[in-house]
Amino acid sequence: xxxxxxxxxxxxxxxxxxxxxxxxxxxxxxxxxxxxxxxxxxxxxxxxxxxxxxxxxxxxxxxxxxxxxxxxxxxxxxxxxxxxxxxxxxxxxxxxxxxxxxxxxxxxxxxxxxxxxxxxxxxxxxx
Numbered sequence: 339x340x341x342x343x344x345x346x347x348x349x350x351x352x353x354x355x356x357x358x359x360x361x362x363x364x365x366x367x368x369x370x371x372x373x374x375x376x377x378x379x380x381x382x383x384x385x386x387x388x389x390x391x392x393x394x395x396x397x398x399x400x401x402x403x404x405x406x407x408x409x410x411x412x413x414x415x416x417x418x419x420x421x422x423x424x425x426x427x428x429x430x431x432x433x434x435x436x437x438x439x440x441x442x443x444x445x446x447x448x449x450x451x452x453x454x455x456x457x458x459x460x461x462x463x464x465x
Contacts, residue, residue: 346445347392350385350407353438357381357414360435368425377417383410384442397457404450411443 358381361374384407391403418436422429 346442346449347385347388349438349442349445350388353435353442354382354385356435356438360431363431364421364425364428368428370421370425373417373421373424377414377421380410380413380417381439384414384439388446397453401450401453401457404446404453407446408443408450411439411446415439415443 357377361378364370364374387403387407387410391400391407394400394403415436418432418439422432422436
């Protein structure tokens, strides 16, 4: 496994774990359950789908799993932005987590674009 793939696997796991802790805190401190439950689901899905992508059956399946990761990551950003507006006093708590989600999204998009380019190149390659 390349260092790049190892990093994204670890980062997506850490992102999920930090989100779980943040959601627990928000539920206890602010009694906010609806948005935090949505954030919990989407953020933990990022890492789960990264693992599925790692075990993809084909390049097309890999690309599809990455697309799901992108969607879940972007959805997580949406829920965090909503929470920041809704509970303004938690901006400092949520901002680093939101920043990590944005960085993960950029990495996932890069992996997806490069994989698509490699697939396209291999189809155009003639012996």
